[in-house]
Amino acid sequence: MKKESVIVIGAGIVGLAIARALAVRGNEVTVLERHERAVGASIRNFGMVWPIGVPNGAPYERALRTRNIWLELLAGARLWHDRCGSLHVAYADDEWAVLEQYATANHGVRPCRLLTREAALAMSPALVADGLRGALFNTDEMVIDPREVIASLPGYLGERHGVRFHWRTPVTSVTQGVAYSGTRRFQADRIFVCNGPEFEQLYPDLFAAAPLTRCKLQMLRLAAQPEGFRIGPALCGGLSLVHYAGFEAAADIAQLRARYQAEHGDLLDLGIHVMAAQNGRGEITLGDSHAYAHTHDPFDEHAINAKVLDYLARFARFPDPRIAQSWHGIYPKLTDGSSEFVVEAEPGVTIVNAIGGGGLGMTLSLGLADEVVAGAYRSTRSLATA
Numbered sequence: 459m460k461k462e463s464v465i466v467i468g469a470g471i472v473g474l475a476i477a478r479a480l481a482v483r484g485n486e487v488t489v490l491e492r493h494e495r496a497v498g499a500s501i502r503n504f505g506m507v508w509p510i511g512v513p514n515g516a517p518y519e520r521a522l523r524t525r526n527i528w529l530e531l532l533a534g535a536r537l538w539h540d541r542c543g544s545l546h547v548a549y550a551d552d553e554w555a556v557l558e559q560y561a562t563a564n565h566g567v568r569p570c571r572l573l574t575r576e577a578a579l580a581m582s583p584a585l586v587a588d589g590l591r592g593a594l595f596n597t598d599e600m601v602i603d604p605r606e607v608i609a610s611l612p613g614y615l616g617e618r619h620g621v622r623f624h625w626r627t628p629v630t631s632v633t634q635g636v637a638y639s640g641t642r643r644f645q646a647d648r649i650f651v652c653n654g655p656e657f658e659q660l661y662p663d664l665f666a667a668a669p670l671t672r673c674k675l676q677m678l679r680l681a682a683q684p685e686g687f688r689i690g691p692a693l694c695g696g697l698s699l700v701h702y703a704g705f706e707a708a709a710d711i712a713q714l715r716a717r718y719q720a721e722h723g724d725l726l727d728l729g730i731h732v733m734a735a736q737n738g739r740g741e742i743t744l745g746d747s748h749a750y751a752h753t754h755d756p757f758d759e760h761a762i763n764a765k766v767l768d769y770l771a772r773f774a775r776f777p778d779p780r781i782a783q784s785w786h787g788i789y790p791k792l793t794d795g796s797s798e799f800v801v802e803a804e805p806g807v808t809i810v811n812a813i814g815g816g817g818l819g820m821t822l823s824l825g826l827a828d829e830v831v832a833g834a835y836r837s838t839r840s841l842a843t844a
Contacts, residue, residue, distance in 0.1 A: 461485055463646040465637050467629050467660075468653030470500035471604075471819050472810055474611050475827035476650045478531070481619035483831065488644065489612070489621060490637060492628035496608050498654050500819065502677065502787030504735045504743050505604040506692055508821045510544055510596045511702035514567060516836065517797065518704075521818075523825035525600060531824075535614035537607050538738035544599040545573075545582055545691040546698065547773050548591040552714050553696045557594040559708035570596040582690035584734070584774045599692055603737045604820065629653075632660050634806045651809045655790050661803050668801075669794035670812060674754040675729075676762050677745035679783040680776060687777050689736050695773045697722065697731035725769060728762055732769045742776060750791060758786050789819070798826055800835060 461484050466477045469491035481487045507528055509521035532539045548554040561572050571594070578593035579585055585593075615621040627639045632651065637644045651657050655672055658665035699705045700715040708714075719726055729748025736742045747762045763784055790812040792799060799812040810830060813819045829835040 462648055464488070465490060465644055465646040465649045467632070467637060467649065467651045468656075469496045469608075469612060469623065469625075470498050470652070470654060471608065471823045472500075472654075472813055472827070473650075473652035474608070474615065475823040476652055476810060476831065477615060477621050478527075478611075478619070478824070479827040479831035480650075481615060481621050486646075487619070487621045488646065489623045490627045490629055490639065490644065491623065491625050492653070492656070494625050499787040499789035500608050501605045502675075502785055503604050503820060504677075504692070504733065504745065505602045505607075505737065506544075506733075506735055506820060507600040507602065508544070508702075508818060509598040509704075510546075510568070510570075511704045511818055511821065513703050513706065514564070517822075518568075520825040520829070521821050522598070523828060524820075524822055525598065527824040527828065528600065528602070531611065531614070532602065532607070534618060535607075535610055537610055538603060540601045540736075540738070541597075542599070542601055543595055543597040543691045544694060545578065545585075546594040546596075546694045547578065547585060548593060548696065549589045549773065550591065550696070552710060552717060553699065554591045555710050556699055556705065556708040556714050557592070559710060560705055561594060563707040568596060569598060570594055582693060582774075583687070584689040584693060584776055586771075586773050586775060590773075595691065601692055601735045601737070602820070629660065632803075632807055634804055647806070649807045651803065651807065652811070654811065655788060657809055657811055661809070664801070664803055664809070668799065669792055669796070670799065671750050671752055671791050671793055672754060672788050673791040674749045674751070674786055674788050675746040676758055676766075676786045677743060677784070678763055678766065678781055680742040680744065681778050681780045681782045682740035683736075683742065683776060683778050685777075687740065689734060689742065689774070689776070693734040693774050695732045695769060697725060697769065698733055700726075701729075701731040722769075725765060728765065730762070730765055730769065732766055732773075734770065734774055741782065744770060750793075754786075754788060758784060796837060798822070798837070800826075800830060800837070
C-alpha cells in the first residue's frame with residue numbers, strides 16, 4: 459500500500475493495534491487521545507489473550523495472529539507476560555462430558571489435553587480438591603497486565619516506530635482528512651476512529667443506526683498473594699463453558715446450559731461467568747458480569763461481586779482472599795452476532811470498534827488491525843454467547 463499520513467483516534471488497545479499495524483508498514487502515524495492516558499475498557503479487563511474463547515476457523519486464526527504480535531511487542535517493550543495457558547475445571551459429570559467432547563473435536567487442531575483430578579491439582583494449588591472430576595488444559599492462552607501494557611506501549615511505539623501521541627486531545631469533529639480538537643486542526647491522508655463508545659459523539663446517526671449497545675462488566679482484584687503463591691494457568695469455572703462460543707464444539711453444551719439455567723439462572727441472567735488470572739505482582743483478577751443497555755448506572759453492585767466470589771469458592775481458593783480493588787468497565791457490544799464493527803464512515807475515515815462480544819479485545823485487536831490495514835479484512839461471526 460502507498461505510504462500515508464494517518465490519524466488514529468483513541469489510545470486503547472484498538473487504537474494502539476491500528477497504530478502499530480500502520481507504523482510497521484512505514485506510514486506516518488499520529489494518535490489523538492482525550493485523556494492523559496488510556497483509562498477505558500482496555501485497562502479494565504483480565505489481561506487474558508484468550509484463543510480458547512473463539513471458534514475454529516477465521517476467528518481462531520485471528521486470535522493466534524494476535525498472540526504472535528503480542529509476543530513481539532512484549533519482548534520488544536520488555537513487558538511482563540505469562541504464557542501460562544488456561545485450565546477449565548469440571549465438578550460434575552456433564553461438565554466433564556463437555557470437556558471430553560471439546561478435546562475430541564479439537565484433537566490435532568488446538569494444543570489442549572484432558573487432565574485427571576490429580577494432574578489438575580498438581581498444576582494449580584488454588585483448585586478445590588473436593589468433588590473435582592478433572593480438567594482441560596490448553597496452552598494457547600497468555601496473561602498480560604493490561605494496565606501496564608496499555609500505559610507502556612505508546613512509549614515503545616513512539617521510540618521504535620515513530621508514532622506520535624497527543625494526550626488530552628479530545629476530538630470534537632471529523633471530516634474527510636481532518637480531525638478537530640476544539641480549534642486545533644490535525645490533517646492526514648486517512649483517519650481511523652478507535653475510541654470505543656465515544657465514537658457516538660462523532661457519528662451519532664451512524665451509532666444509532668448500527669446494531670450496537672453497551673456492555674457493563676464488574677470485576678475485582680485480590681491483594682498480592684503471600685510467599686510467591688502462583689495459581690498456575692488462568693482458571694475457569696464451568697460457567698465459562700457456556701459463555702464462550704469456542705466451546706460450542708461440544709455436543710452436550712446445550713444440555714449443560716439448560717442445567718445451569720435451572721440451577722444458576724440468577725448468574726446467567728447477570729451474565730456472570732467466573733475466571734481468575736494472576737499478574738506478575740501476584741495480584742489475582744476475578745470476574746466478571748455482563749449487563750447490556752445503552753445507558754448504565756454508574757454504581758457497582760456489591761451483590762454481583764458477592765455472587766462472583768460465591769461461585770469462585772466452588773473451584774478455587776487463595777491464601778489471601780482480601781479484595782484490594784473493584785471496578786466496572788463499559789465497552790460497545792454488537793447485537794447482531796457480528797464479531798467487530800468496521801465501517802467506512804465517510805471517504806478516508808474508518809471506524810474500528812466493538813471487538814469481540816465477550817470482551818475479547820486483547821485476544822483479537824492486533825490481528826484484526828493487521829487485516830484491516832493490509833486490506834485483507836473479512837468479517838467473522840459471533841465470538842461469545844453471553
